[in-house]
Amino acid sequence: MDIRFDGKKALVTGAGKGIGRDTVKLLAKCGADVYALSRTQSDLDSLKAEVPEIKTVCVDLSDWDSTKVAVEGCGPIDLLVNNAAIAKLEPFLEVTKEFYSYYLNNYFVNRTMNVNVRQLIQVSQIVARGMVERGLGGSIVNVSSQASLVGLTNHTVYCATKAAVDSLTKTMALELGPKNIRVNSVNPTVVNTAMGKIGWSKPEKAEPMKRRIPLGRFAEVEEVVHVILFLLSDKSSMMNGTCLPIDGGMSSTGV
Numbered sequence: 001m002d003i004r005f006d007g008k009k010a011l012v013t014g015a016g017k018g019i020g021r022d023t024v025k026l027l028a029k030c031g032a033d034v035y036a037l038s039r040t041q042s043d044l045d046s047l048k049a050e051v052p053e054i055k056t057v058c059v060d061l062s063d064w065d066s067t068k069v070a071v072e073g074c075g076p077i078d079l080l081v082n083n084a085a086i087a088k089l090e091p092f093l094e095v096t097k098e099f100y101s102y103y104l105n106n107y108f109v110n111r112t113m114n115v116n117v118r119q120l121i122q123v124s125q126i127v128a129r130g131m132v133e134r135g136l137g138g139s140i141v142n143v144s145s146q147a148s149l150v151g152l153t154n155h156t157v158y159c160a161t162k163a164a165v166d167s168l169t170k171t172m173a174l175e176l177g178p179k180n181i182r183v184n185s186v187n188p189t190v191v192n193t194a195m196g197k198i199g200w201s202k203p204e205k206a207e208p209m210k211r212r213i214p215l216g217r218f219a220e221v222e223e224v225v226h227v228i229l230f231l232l233s234d235k236s237s238m239m240n241g242t243c244l245p246i247d248g249g250m251s252s253t254g255v
């Protein structure tokens with residue numbers, strides 16, 4: 001299957017590392033004019049060194065005002081990948097305001113919600129308004145997680161944010177579909193990135209999780225990126241509002 005994005009402008013958030021970084025590379029290879037947005041300038045510099053034709057945008061998406069300026073500055077966008085997110089771990093019974101206030105200066109809950117959910121709404125609004133104005137349609141892929149579909153020990157707030165991403169995917173699909181803007185999410189299992197290592201690098205954590213996955217392994221970055229590009233492309237032209245597991249069968253087999 002040949003997927004090309006010649007003449008299309010794409011924006012990928014969280015492009016500095018992991019899934020976002022490789023999504024930028026493949027989109028550029030497939031002909032898209034890509035804006036790579038992330039938080040750490042050195043990541044963007046090294047990405048630009050690898051793929052000189054991309055444009056880079058350095059902004060912390062938890063900052064509403066800076067995000068507005070940065071995303072509006074990209075101009076019209078045809079393809080959006082809402083990929084940026086953070087994951088911090090905590091047991092459900094320890095999710096209290098006092099816990100975070102005491103240990104983390106009230107940083108974590110607000111920041112996780114801001115980075116995983118609020119900015120996704122803000123970035124999508126800015127991009128979708130431009131799509132509507134131009135009347136040419138568009139495609140948006142939200143990078144969600146298996147964490148929205150099944151419970152994961154110690155991932156309380158992260159799971160909640162990803163369930164919100166799935167819910168947003170469906171509402172956005174409903175409201176933007178009539179304007180020829182498709183919105184879908186991908187819901188990967190553990191992927192071997194910096195984030196994947198946070199929860200799953202220890203064998204005592206990884207092995208029981210792999211046993212829940214009928215294919216018996218975690219996902220490669222490439223296996224997620226290929227599905228993202230498929231959903232961005234016209235090859236998926238009748239898909240809208242789908243939350244698509246990339247989990248080796250875990251969520252559908254209930255193990």
Ligand code: NAP
Pocket residue numbers: 013014015016017018019020037038039040043059060061062082083084085086115143144145146187188189190191192193194195196197
């Ligand atoms: P990653 O390796 O940690 O990369 C995340 C990227 O997002 C980094 O470049 C990071 O920049 C950027 N980012 C984070 N906060 C940001 C902010 N406030 N503003 C701008 N950029 C920000 O993560 P990943 O594993 O590639 O994850 C990508 C997506 O896949 C996420 O939505 C994640 O929830 C989802 N996912 C991951 C897994 C997994 O196991 N890895 C599984 C399912 C779903 P800095 O490093 O500079 O902060």
